[in-house]
Amino acid sequence: MTTEKAVPVVFSIGSNCGDRLSNVQIGINWLSTIVYDFKSSHIYATPDCHGGYREYMNAVVKGITTLSPEHIEKISKEFEIANGRDCIARAAGDVPLDIDLVIYEDVILRPKDYAREFFKIGYESI
Numbered sequence: 859m860t861t862e863k864a865v866p867v868v869f870s871i872g873s874n875c876g877d878r879l880s881n882v883q884i885g886i887n888w889l890s891t892i893v894y895d896f897k898s899s900h901i902y903a904t905p906d907c908h909g910g911y912r913e914y915m916n917a918v919v920k921g922i923t924t925l926s927p928e929h930i931e932k933i934s935k936e937f938e939i940a941n942g943r944d945c946i947a948r949a950a951g952d953v954p955l956d957i958d959l960v961i962y963e964d965v966i967l968r969p970k971d972y973a974r975e976f977f978k979i980g981y982e983s984i
Contacts, residue, residue, distance in 0.1 A: 859929045860918075865963035866922055867920065867921060867930070867959060867961060868919070868960050869919045869960060870956075870957075871885040871889070871919065871958075873955050874910075874912040874914045874915075874951075876942070876952075878915035881915070885903070885917070885957050886917055889984070893919070893923045894922050896919065896920075897920050897984050899979070899981070900917070900980075901981045902915070902980065903915055914976060918977060918981045919984075924936070927959060931967065934957045937955075938954075942955065943955055943956065944966075958979060
């Protein structure tokens, strides 16, 4: 569950439905409980990168953690589900809350996300 050392991490947060601003803030607040030396970008809007019609609210968070990437992935997905990202939401294209670990210990785990504008905006601001 934990690593032997503290490592830098960077997350992407997004929401395309409901109170998107609040949803992203909920994600930011939660991440502040699992990383230290926490820093968040501002929350900003971007178009759907897949060409959909819904605008997303986004933020990028960075910090330090001793959690393994596998454990982060597990608890992030559990938190998303607890905040409405279930099978029904997925089928409808609703993203109440999406939290993705993009960088772990200076390794880019999600190169497509890393290259997208929705990530670059926040990452460059922190």
